[in-house]
Every structure is written in structure tokens, then in C-alpha cells.
Amino acid sequence: MASKxxxxxxxxxxxxxxxxxxxxxxxxxxxxxxxxxxxxxxxxDFEHWGLTICPDIDTVLYGLAGVNNPQTGWGRDRETWDxxxxxxxxxxxxxxxxxDKDLALHLLRNQWLKAGANLTLVTDRLRRKLDVPSRVxxxxxxxxxxxxxxxxxxxxxxxxxxxxxxxxxxxxxxFVGAAKATLTPEVAELLRAAAQIIICPSxxxxxxxxxxxxxxxxxxxxxxxxxxxxxxxxxxxxAVKGPVAKMxxxxxxxxxxxxxxxxxxxxxxxxxxxDRQDRAEESRLTLPALTTDTIxxxxxSKQRLAAEVLQFGRSLIDG
Amino acid sequence: MASKxxxxxxxxxxxxxxxxxxxxxxxxxxxxxxxxxxxxxxxxDFEHWGLTICPDIDTVLYGLAGVNNPQTGWGRDRETWDxxxxxxxxxxxxxxxxxDKDLALHLLRNQWLKAGANLTLVTDRLRRKLDVPSRVxxxxxxxxxxxxxxxxxxxxxxxxxxxxxxxxxxxxxxFVGAAKATLTPEVAELLRAAAQIIICPSxxxxxxxxxxxxxxxxxxxxxxxxxxxxxxxxxxxxAVKGPVAKMxxxxxxxxxxxxxxxxxxxxxxxxxxxDRQDRAEESRLTLPALTTDTIxxxxxSKQRLAAEVLQFGRSLIDG
Numbered sequence: 001m002a003s004k005x006x007x008x009x010x011x012x013x014x015x016x017x018x019x020x021x022x023x024x025x026x027x028x029x030x031x032x033x034x035x036x037x038x039x040x041x042x043x044x045d046f047e048h049w050g051l052t053i054c055p056d057i058d059t060v061l062y063g064l065a066g067v068n069n070p071q072t073g074w075g076r077d078r079e080t081w082d083x084x085x086x087x088x089x090x091x092x093x094x095x096x097x098x099x100d101k102d103l104a105l106h107l108l109r110n111q112w113l114k115a116g117a118n119l120t121l122v123t124d125r126l127r128r129k130l131d132v133p134s135r136v137x138x139x140x141x142x143x144x145x146x147x148x149x150x151x152x153x154x155x156x157x158x159x160x161x162x163x164x165x166x167x168x169x170x171x172x173x174x175f176v177g178a179a180k181a182t183l184t185p186e187v188a189e190l191l192r193a194a195a196q197i198i199i200c201p202s203x204x205x206x207x208x209x210x211x212x213x214x215x216x217x218x219x220x221x222x223x224x225x226x227x228x229x230x231x232x233x234x235x236x237x238x239a240v241k242g243p244v245a246k247m248x249x250x251x252x253x254x255x256x257x258x259x260x261x262x263x264x265x266x267x268x269x270x271x272x273x274x275d276r277q278d279r280a281e282e283s284r285l286t287l288p289a290l291t292t293d294t295i296x297x298x299x300x301s302k303q304r305l306a307a308e309v310l311q312f313g314r315s316l317i318d319g
Numbered sequence: 320m321a322s323k324x325x326x327x328x329x330x331x332x333x334x335x336x337x338x339x340x341x342x343x344x345x346x347x348x349x350x351x352x353x354x355x356x357x358x359x360x361x362x363x364d365f366e367h368w369g370l371t372i373c374p375d376i377d378t379v380l381y382g383l384a385g386v387n388n389p390q391t392g393w394g395r396d397r398e399t400w401d402x403x404x405x406x407x408x409x410x411x412x413x414x415x416x417x418x419d420k421d422l423a424l425h426l427l428r429n430q431w432l433k434a435g436a437n438l439t440l441v442t443d444r445l446r447r448k449l450d451v452p453s454r455v456x457x458x459x460x461x462x463x464x465x466x467x468x469x470x471x472x473x474x475x476x477x478x479x480x481x482x483x484x485x486x487x488x489x490x491x492x493x494f495v496g497a498a499k500a501t502l503t504p505e506v507a508e509l510l511r512a513a514a515q516i517i518i519c520p521s522x523x524x525x526x527x528x529x530x531x532x533x534x535x536x537x538x539x540x541x542x543x544x545x546x547x548x549x550x551x552x553x554x555x556x557x558a559v560k561g562p563v564a565k566m567x568x569x570x571x572x573x574x575x576x577x578x579x580x581x582x583x584x585x586x587x588x589x590x591x592x593x594d595r596q597d598r599a600e601e602s603r604l605t606l607p608a609l610t611t612d613t614i615x616x617x618x619x620s621k622q623r624l625a626a627e628v629l630q631f632g633r634s635l636i637d638g
């Protein structure tokens with residue numbers, strides 16, 4: 001752990017989609033502009049209509065830009081659907097819902113990727129176009145694709161998540177391509193310089209593990225002098241959003257889910273943040289814990305939680 | 320020339336964009352379903368937002384499908400512009416106007432091209448999606464890109480045509496990639512089987528010459544037993560649409576433009592169709608000519624012209 005955290009010291013957040021984006025938005029509003037960098041899962045990425053789709057990056061970008069759809073948690077606000085309707089009319093694939101505004105960003109990404117820019121550079125250009133003050137880094141530039149092992153066989157992530165609505169029983173994951181992925185200089189530099197590292201309330205298996213699977217990344221988090229704090233995605237034994245609790249049950253974890261998550265992260269963590277509803281679990285944890293209200297609704301609850309988590313992290317340095 | 324033309328014999332039309340699409344629509348409505356195949360210029364194709372754009376193919380497809388915008392001559396009817404507006408807002412390139420419905424077709428093309436299908440197969444899938452009874456063949460599968468030599472230097476076609484609105488003075492053309500293009504089996508088979516070959520009222524330099532530049536294609540047209548008839552894109556010494564007359568002036572052809580076009584096509588033609596307004600030019604021509612009203616407004620004028628041109632072609636066999 002480093003010495004006392006300056007107010008503008010770099011903060012690194014590891015995030016998946018909706019929950020990660022909400023918490024990152026709270027961090028951004030709490031920290032000085034530019035202090036936050038979010039490392040985002042790209043294991044959910046896939047090709048659709050010949051375009052590279054990066055669901056988690058876009059959810060984080062739209063959240064940080066304040067142009068997200070607050071109802072769905074993904075996609076753009078005040079969205080229109082003219083292209084999708086016409087693709088459907090032409091008999092094309094319409095199961096993955098890309099709106100018109102969303103598509104505009106995808107076409108810019110497509111143009112720049114085709115011109116040879118890597119995903120880190122493309123994402124940085126997009127966040128500038130969206131006037132996002134925080135940096136957003138893909139976990140790596142190479143394609144890593146999460147393959148979900150289920151009782152109905154192996155499913156590419158979006159097939160499991162969108163088409164099948166996470167219905168097949170979860171058996172495990174493979175992050176295809178992770179072994180050949182390369183830690184980017186931007187991620188490495190961030191993790192070496194970070195004064196705090198925060199694992200957002202994202203799915204540990206689907207959203208955070210792919211990030212940690214990039215060779216060398218987990219080691220950098222573990223070796224960091226900065227306090228590493230994870231925020232629980234579980235509230236009252238259930239997931240706030242997404243299939244994490246269902247997946248944990250299918251892995252045989254029926255109770256004490258916060259403890260299971262802490263054990264899953266293992267030696268990475270210096271502290272853990274859990275919800276008041278799981279207060280009874282705190283005594284089982286063998287690391288410093290902050291129990292608070294982790295449900296984020298409006299911006300003020302995001303900011304309040306972010307400030308508490310940052311203060312908790314600082315306390316781990318000071319203490 | 321072949322023996323008397325059966326009503327369902329294959330007819331091949333060589334076409335560029337707007338004028339070609341109009342005339343091809345007339346042919347389609349006049350001929351039995353499936354008798355018409357249109358070979359379309361792809362020299363205007365380019366990459367935009369990372370997508371392959373085929374302006375002439377799409378103008379022909381939309382025209383034949385009856386879903387074109389009759390005001391502009393290009394693009395879709397009842398179009399919306401949500402994606403373009405958002406790309407513009409994000410600071411992306413908005414000079415080439417792709418509407419939402421138009422974009423749906425481009426995304427299907429992008430998906431199929433990325434999956435490895437060639438442009439001939441992709442175009443055939445698209446025309447089936449659009450319920451077009453006629454076949455539409457790109458002149459070749461490889462990229463051929465028209466480079467326009469002007470008094471302001473060399474310009475890629477869309478820069479000359481859309482961005483600069485054909486303002487720089489025309490000096491000549493290069494069809495980059497044409498020498499390495501391959502005659503497709505579909506085009507070769509069509510031209511060998513065709514009972515009539517019609518060069519649509521398209522720009523001879525920008526739209527028809529790229530088609531004829533595909534190695535072996537011009538030879539097949541010349542060697543065909545079928546009558547080859549061109550319809551003049553000039554009416555009263557001016558272009559019905561597009562820059563052909565301006566280009567001809569800039570090449571020093573100030574008068575007798577129909578004759579200039581006939582001489583440009585050289586030994587390809589068995590007959591030529593010119594407008595009543597250019598009746599005085601007919602006496603200069605040394606090949607059979609049909610003088611008629613070539614301006615196409617509604618569907619009935621397209622059909623009337625198509626029927627006359629087909630009858631003229633038949634008369635060249637019988638005569």
C-alpha cells in the first residue's frame with residue numbers, strides 16, 4: 001500500500017456492464033476529472049452484422065457520458081430503432097437490439113478498427129467524442145470471447161445471455177483467446193500508478209474474471225501497493241442485476257454468497273464492501289469490510305456509495 | 320446475331336446508377352419475370368464507416384424493388400436519418416448520406432462479405448430479400464475503384480462526385496484494380512446466353528467504361544451474337560442526370576454528343592437509341608438508330624421506352 005492518497009491520485013476500476021457502469025459513474029462524479037480510469041471486460045464482445053460489438057465498454061461509456069438508457073441499463077437514451085426494424089423486415093438477424101444512436105457509435109468504431117487502430121485507441125476516441133472525462137480501457141486489444149459451459153452444451157456468451165436469457169444451468173467458463181492476449185501498456189501503467197484499485201459490483205465470473213485472465217493483469221493487481229477493494233454485486237443473497245446469484249447456485253453456492261465472492265477473489269483483496277442486507281455475513285469475512293447501502297438508484301446514491309468506498313480504501317492505507 | 324428472339328430469352332443490361340436503374344426498371348416491367356439480368360458498375364464503390372458501399376448496385380436494386388426514392392433517384396423511399404444525425408453529432412463523417420433503411424441493407428452486406436461471400440452472391444441475396452425478380456450482377460467481385468483525373472489533381476470517385484459535386488474539370492479516368500479483376504462466371508454465362516445486350520442510358524465514361532474494363536468483358540459483348548444497343552444518356556445536348564455532358568465538354572466534345580458516344584463505344588454497337596431532341600444527329604450516325612422520347616418520368620414512360628428499345632433490338636436480328 002502506498003502512502004496517503006492524494007485527492008487527484010489515479011483510481012483504477014475494474015468493471016463489467018450495468019452494475020460496473022453505475023458505480024463507475026459514481027466514482028467519476030466524486031473524483032476530480034481525469035482521476036478515474038475504468039478497465040472494462042471485453043469477454044462479452046462479439047461480431048454482429050459484421051461489426052465488433054463491445055457491450056460492456058459501451059454501457060460504461062454511455063453511463064459515464066450520461067447518455068445511457070436508465071430503464072434498461074444498456075443502450076442509449078431517447079433511442080430510435082429504424083435500422084433494426086428494416087433489418088428485421090429484410091429477414092436479417094434482429095435478436096440483438098442495436099438502436100440507431102447506438103449504431104452510430106458502432107459505425108465509428110468499425111471505421112477506426114478497419115483503418116488499423118487498436119481497441120484501446122478506438123475506445124479512447126469514442127469517450128472523447130462522448131465528452132467522458134474518465135479514461136476507459138478495454139482489458140486488452142485482442143479478441144477474448146467468453147464461452148459458457150452449460151448443461152445444454154457450450155454457448156458463446158451472447159447466446160447464453162441474450163438469446164437464452166441465462167436459462168441453461170451454468171457449469172463453467174472458458175475465456176477463449178485469453179492466453180494469447182497481451183497486457184496493454186495503458187492497463188499496465190494504470191495498475192502500477194493507481195492509488196486505489198476498485199473492483200466494481202460486477203459479476204465476478206462473467207465480468208471480472210475475463211479481465212483478470214489477461215496474462216499478467218492479475219499479478220499487477222495483487223502486487224500493487226494500492227488498496228484493492230471489491231464491491232459486492234450481491235444484495236440480500238440475490239444479484240442486483242444479471243445472473244450472478246443463479247450462476248452461484250448452479251455452482252453449489254447456496255448461502256454466504258459474499259464470503260464466496262471474497263474467497264473467489266482470493267489474495268487480490270484488501271477490503272470488501274457488502275450491503276446492509278448481508279450484514280450477517282460480515283463476521284465470516286477475514287478481511288476489512290465496509291457494510292453500507294450498495295443499491296444505486298439515482299446519481300446521488302451512486303456518488304454516496306462511491307465516496308464511502310473511496311474513503312474505505314483510504315482507511316486501509318492510513319490504518 | 321442469333322435467330323429470332325423468344326419472349327423469355329435472357330436480356331443483359333449494362334447499367335450505372337440513376338439512369339440505368341430507371342431504364343432497367345422499364346425492362347423488368349416489360350420482360351417476363353427473370354428474363355432480365357443487370358450487370359452493374361462497381362467502380363463507384365468505396366469504403367465508408369468501414370462498410371462497403373455500392374452506390375450503383377443499390378440504386379438498381381432499390382429501383383427494381385420499387386423502394387427507391389423517386390425524388391433523389393438514389394436511396395430509399397420514406398427514409399429516416401437517425402444514425403447519420405448521431406454520427407454527425409459525434410463528429411464523424413456525414414458528407415455521404417446513408418439513411419437508416421439504406422444502412423440496414425449495408426449491414427446485411429457487411430455481415431455476409433465478412434463471412435466470406437463474394438459480392439455476386441451477396442448482391443443476389445440482397446435482391447432476393449428485396450423481392451426483385453431480375454438478377455443483378457456486380458461487374459466483378461474484386462474492388463475496382465474509379466480514380467478521376469482533374470485539373471485539381473486525382474480524386475477518388477466519391478470525392479469528385481459527392482464532395483466536390485463534379486466541379487473540378489475532368490481530364491480522364493483510371494479504373495484502379497481493373498487489370499487484376501476477373502470476369503465472373505455469372506457475367507460470362509449471361510453475356511454468352513443473352514439474346515439482347517442493352518447499354519442503359521448511363522454515363523459512358525463513369526458507369527459503362529468500368530464495366531467494359533473488366534478483362535474479357537468487352538470482348539464477350541463484341542463477340543456476342545446478340546444485338547447490342549446503347550441508349551443515349553444525352554437529351555438535347557445535355558445530360559438527363561449527372562455530369563456526362565460537362566465531362567464531354569471538358570474533353571473538348573462541344574457538339575454532336577450522341578455521335579461522340581457512338582464513336583466511344585466503337586465496334587461494340589449494333590444500334591443506338593437517341594432522343595427526339597437530338598433528331599438532327601441521327602444522320603451523322605453510321606449504324607441503325609431509333610429516335611424516340613428517352614426521358615423517363617413515371618413507370619409508364621420507362622415501360623414504353625423499354626418496349627421500344629427491345630423491339631428495335633429485335634428488328635436488328637430480323638432485318
